[in-house]
Amino acid sequence: MTDKSKVFVYPEDVSAFGFDWGRLALTVAPEVNGAERFSGGVVDLPSGQGHTRHNHPGAEEIIFVISGHGEQMVEDEQGDPVVAKVGPGCTIYVPESRFHSTLNTGDQPMQLFVVYSPAGPELVLRELPDFRLVPAAKD
Template sequence: MTASPYFIRPEQVSAFGFDWGQLALTVGPEVNGAQRFSGGIVTVAPGGGHSRHNHPGAEEIILVMAGHGRQMVEDIDGTPVEQDVGPGCTIYVPESRFHSTLNTGSEPMTLFVVYSPAGPELALRELPDFRVLPLRAG
């Protein structure tokens, strides 16, 4: 089977690892040439989560694929809006708004995230717990 830039599985790319979980970037300029957005599969360990942060100049879409958690998105006036989320829930994070995710379940939480424009995920490389995880056998 010939590799195609149109069909990418998480195990085909190196993942960004963190103390709370990982991001396998499956679409973006450096993965398959996508120019206007980037995204991938995020896995959040039970009890784990990423702290409050934002992506200056970028919007984000988060789709909860599996697991349960608590999501915070900053409102237009800076007030944090929090809600319990689970499979099928889509979260919209407006441009530059602070947000955080916490896995409140006992199983890994799986998310599909999309950034527009592409690029905010590159700043993750500057975090102190960042590491590149090796490719998984697929």
């Protein structure tokens, strides 16, 4: 029997990673529902905010823009930054270990859904100096 509380997960159902630039609520991860090959969740970026240039060694990432508008940077094979304006419906593929960044350039919040494969690179975010754990709304 499948535990539906682990299969159908809303961002407010789980603790979130809070930062000065926004938050990440992991809705799919080994520690949330036993996912083994990937993890993912919802990122909320307030207007004018974003996450700085970083990479996930050994992992690929998919970023899907749910709402809002911004600028997405993904480095190319030579390490040169490629920047594009992104909005709702845009899917961004970040190849393994490639540096990337996202900035909300709109006047409304920006919401993304991100997927990491394999699972785990998002856990290093806990080591950032501005990290704080935001309790689930339904705790």
